[in-house]
Amino acid sequence: MAMNESQAPSLAEKLQSLPKQVIYGILLVTCTVPLFFSVKLPNKPIDASIDFYGQTMKLPDNGRVIICSDWTNSTRGESKGEMEVLLKLLMRKHIKFVLMSIGDVQAPQVAKDTIREVNALEKLTGGTPYKEFEDYVNLGYFAAGEGTILAVNNKILSIAQGKKDFPEGAGPKDALQSPVFQGVKSVEDFNMFYLVTASSTNRTVLERITKCPLMFMVSGVMVPENNSYYAAKQLKGLCGGVKGVYDLETLMENGINNGSDSVESDLYRGEKIPGWPGKGNTGKGTAYYLALHFALALLIIAVIVGNVGMLLSKKGSK
Amino acid sequence: MNYDLLKQLVAVTATLGLYSVLYKENKFYRFWEHVFLGLASGWALVALWTEVLKSGWWDKMLGASASDGNTASMGYWMYVVLLPIGLMGYLVFSKKHNWISKIPIGMILGFYSGQQFGAWMTYYGPLFTASMKPILPNQSGFFKPADAAAGSVYGSEALTNIISLITVLTVLTYFLFSFDVKGKLLKASSTTGRWLLMIGFGAIFGSTVMMRFTLLIDRMYFIWIEFIKQGLFHMK
Known part of the structure; x- marks a missing residue:
């Protein structure tokens, strides 16, 4: 009996050897349960997100932009929320856009699916759905990213030449015939170049686009790197990960320097930038933010438990 | 069951299949892994022709006659x-x-x-310029007021810039590999640079973990909210 007791694992050993299946199980529950509760956490948007919103809102209504969509379903958790919020902003300001991709062959289809979903959401809140070819034109995927982006900067019409758009219910159409390209001579005729990415295409774009202002929407892991570009004013604004999406959703609801509930910012001192209160602004950012906090809390607890176990075992061995 | 729900059901099964490896290696996981690889390869092959070779080479070589609102183009x-x-x-x-x-x-x-x-x-130029920051305040206060004039440097900003400068210089000295670092000052600088790099990597690792959690949360949202709650039970 005494021998059995001496062989039983100590508390320190137990704390350091939790079965991984148990940890995964706890993580799954932690990430799932908060999704059923609609809790809006308090939020103070960061400068990069405020600039992203402010600069987009300052674009002329009925303007024209380029969206380089380089994400696929592998980063849907972050990139889809970013794409949704960008599309909502552009649609509400009636800004036409060229859609292209240099990151992945699946990216154009994933972007088109998202546009279809956002169209349906905007229709529910009284917005006007975007029509392919009329309001946006899809140039599809380009294999040589570096050369393509250089061509976008120097001779944008050359990359659209020969490209067909495939609007629903119609045959293939020459992309250059789209109203989006009417009057376009160079990339300077576009008000902004947006990049939604979860890969290294951020650098390809940053190195080559010099004639059009840039704004990036990147995954959480890319935020530290891209913050440098934002700080060096290479980017007009930056949206990073779920925090960036939640920031933009908050800004869309409340606006900037726009009254008691709005986000106050020195970046736009003396300016009032409106939002669209109550117009279906909540999306993936709001839905995921609470669950993310619970997951991060679990991580911190796990680190503490592991370290306490290690300290106890060290103490026991002395 | 409508088509959209059927699509979602397949996606949910695929998600569960791929996550089943967390319990242990199994055939259900292997099956979905191969389905994924096959689909990705097939899609890439078709896209290679339609998105790259056809539009970028074949059609340009042969040209096209005017049809269905599209203009004619010369072949080269x-x-x-x-x-x-x-x-x-x-x-x-x-x-x-x-x-x-x-x-x-x-x-x-x-x-x-x-x-x-x-x-x-284009890439490094603005980064170099942005690294050149004033380290001496030209205003008396420490914190920058909301109505500060352009070009004014307050104490807090100068301190931030000093930290930034120290970080740049110490990290650069850490990468001095071409000669043996012997001097006390250089050694201390190199060590500080290494510590600051570690802190930076820690911040990046934190962002990475946050991203991975979000991907898991998204899958759970898809299964529980989009498929079960909204798809099967038609709840908002």
Whole structure:
């Protein structure tokens, strides 16, 4: 009996050897349960997100932009929320856009699916759905990213030449015939170049686009790197990960320097930038933010438990 | 069951299949892994033709007649020259003729190198400029007031800039590999640089973990909210 007791694992050993299946199980529950509760956490948007919103809102209504969509379903958790919020902003300001991709062959289809979903959401809140070819034109995927982006900067019409758009219910159409390209001579005729990415295409774009202002929407892991570009004013604004999406959703609801509930910012001192209160602004950012906090809390607890176990075992061995 | 729900059901099964490896390696996981790989390869093959070769080469070479609102375009037969140049690349597999493959590879390297001159400056130029920050305050207060004039540097900003400068210099000294670091000052600087790099990597690791959690949360949202709650039970 005494021998059995001496062989039983100590508390320190137990704390350091939790079965991984148990940890995964706890993580799954932690990430799932908060999704059923609609809790809006308090939020103070960061400068990069405020600039992203402010600069987009300052674009002329009925303007024209380029969206380089380089994400696929592998980063849907972050990139889809970013794409949704960008599309909502552009649609509400009636800004036409060229859609292209240099990151992945699946990216154009994933972007088109998202546009279809956002169209349906905007229709529910009284917005006007975007029509392919009329309001946006899809140039599809380009294999040589570096050369393509250089061509976008120097001779944008050359990359659209020969490209067909495939609007629903119609045959293939020459992309250059789209109203989006009417009057376009160079990339300077576009008000902004947006990049939604979860890969290294951020650098390809940053190195080559010099004639059009840039704004990036990147995954959480890319935020530290891209913050440098934002700080060096290479980017007009930056949206990073779920925090960036939640920031933009908050800004869309409340606006900037726009009254008691709005986000106050020195970046736009003396300016009032409106939002669209109550117009279906909540999306993936709001839905995921609470669950993310619970997951991060679990991580911190796990680190503490592991370290306490290690300290106890060290103490026991002395 | 409608088509959208059926699509979702397949996606949910695939998600569960891929996550089942967390419990242990199994055939259900392997099956979905192979389905995923097959789909990705098939999609890439079709896209290679439709998105790259057809629109970027074939159609431009042959041209097109006017139809269905599309204008006619001239064919440029010179595009045919690209075919043998491209095929030369495959001679890398031939022991006798693999030198020929160096011609297209050389072309690609040449194009890329030419681009990089401009790209390098566009990328690093603003970063260099942004690193040059004032480290001496020109205003008496410590915290920057909301109505501060442009160009004014307050104590808090100067302190931030000093930290930034120290970080840049110490991290640079850590990467001095070309000679033996012996001096006390240089050694201390190098060690500080290493510590600051570790803190930076820690922040990046934190962002990585946050991203991975979000991907899991998204999958759970898809299964529980989009499929079960909204799809099966039609709840908002």
